[in-house]
Amino acid sequence: MVIAKKYVLAKHFEGEPKRSDLPIVEEELPPLKDGEYLIQAEYLSVDPYMRVYAQRYPVGITMIGIQVGKIIESKHKDFPVGKHVVATVGWRSHTIINGNAGLSSLRIPDYILPDLGSLPVSLGVGVLGMPGNTAYFGLIELCQPKAGETLVVSGAAGGVGSHVGQIGKILGMKVIGIAGSDAKCKWLKEELGFDYAINYKTQDVAVALKEAAPNKVDCYFDNVGGEISSIVMNHMNLFGRVSACGSISSYNADVKALPKCSIVQPAVVFSQLKVEGFIVNRWADRWMEGIEKNLQWLKENKLKYRETVTEGFENMFDAFVEMMRGDNVGKAVIKV
Template identity: 50%
Template structure:
């Protein structure tokens, strides 16, 4: 069995380039006792890949939905579908990691999907869904009637957070970079307002949409945009920092944020960053609740599906360029 894989040739500097990676072939050995052979069906494309430490020569990191082709493991049978951190590769031989140290996520079987797409465990029923679920509810602790702002609101996590906020009875303002994204989150997902930061004055529009101020801010973007939003927050406002994609491709490192201490002191604000992997012990709690909301028609989703393993890196570039709506996935 031959596997194709994307290997990191050199560290990303600035915006990633095709010369940073290489597609290689690898001859896989026979499956031995306790192992299984998995074939990628869908590969997840995620922005955190850009800033997560990776070693040159290794397979580019990433999650996938895979089908078991051969198994000498008592835990997985041929034909099972699993979610695993196998990276950008077509085939993987592995040993089941039922428990992992340091809150790393082991692979797990896909169950209870009914007629839902098998790609969803990489999006709303997987890491992005749990990133939204735990990061918003556990950190922002929204209350009914509060005002919530979500940046990156048309992405996988942001669109999910906004819908949870609506389920919890909040007024929701989404920050987006195009009119089509704004119309999607308001007309289809139920956000109350959208602000297109590319052609509108962010602070003026925030004051129009929320003259009383903002209670919760879910931050995917960082930079000056987030500083502006934080400056309009209410007393005892809560900020959940999921990401800062506006800074990921800066060659000089992260920009210095404007001084915000005055807002934090005068308004008694709370701000916390996190990783979804902090919630690994509760992982299936989040999946179960998100699945319930989907079946109740309270959660909607959109996927950007790219066909072909060879197009994986281009899908990554398009994601970093803001061309996607919803979750970006490669169908292998």
């Protein structure tokens, strides 16, 4: 008999999530049926999208999310005991998965993690998982980056933003990151190779951006939305491309009380910008392409990563709130 722990969405979030919104409950799992396998969570991910996506689901669901789990029992020949699986099963300690069920509700396939050699399996929820593919496909497919162009990344010290900027450097771009502390900016420049980093909390972003990009901006990878994005879009070149990945600056805010931002339509029209939003499951049929490319760059030492690791399944809620506040550097990960 296996007793699973899970976080249940007891109440839709209002403002910053509260602990009472996501209580931990237990459930007894049934015996495995043919075609099923049981995983035990080892690493779980907290990501900004969870804050807004959870609002679209009914109260009572297991909180949404992705994890790396180890197969501890199996009745499916393609999912043997001992292998690690990346699965979209939510905030759970143990999960029974039907290996014949196909794609998950997010249309991202559950899959056995490739052999990572000496790399940690936690990367399956980071650089070698959904955040890594978000960076890879969101930049490559939507921005169509070219060597010599200037790329700006907001939320640049997060799991996705730090990855995007490094891909830009691999491709020969000038990269400018926008982050929320001097320590983060130092990390972006000194360790990840960004050309410039702007601390939006202490610098005038418009002034700093003009200094860093006197020839304006060609590509913008937008993780934050709000006034920062308005400033960047008003400093873009003709036919600039914007990949709209997220809007974390407003996720915890009361929509009715949000401040007005500078109007961006004149910049979009007169600079003939291409602005496109995306959800990474658009490339579910090419999922392993992104993972394999990012793994290649890691092995070639062209790509670096950092994880902010929280120990303990019971501390996952705190890690979620801290990530939404921007306390993490790199990918926020929970080690069970």
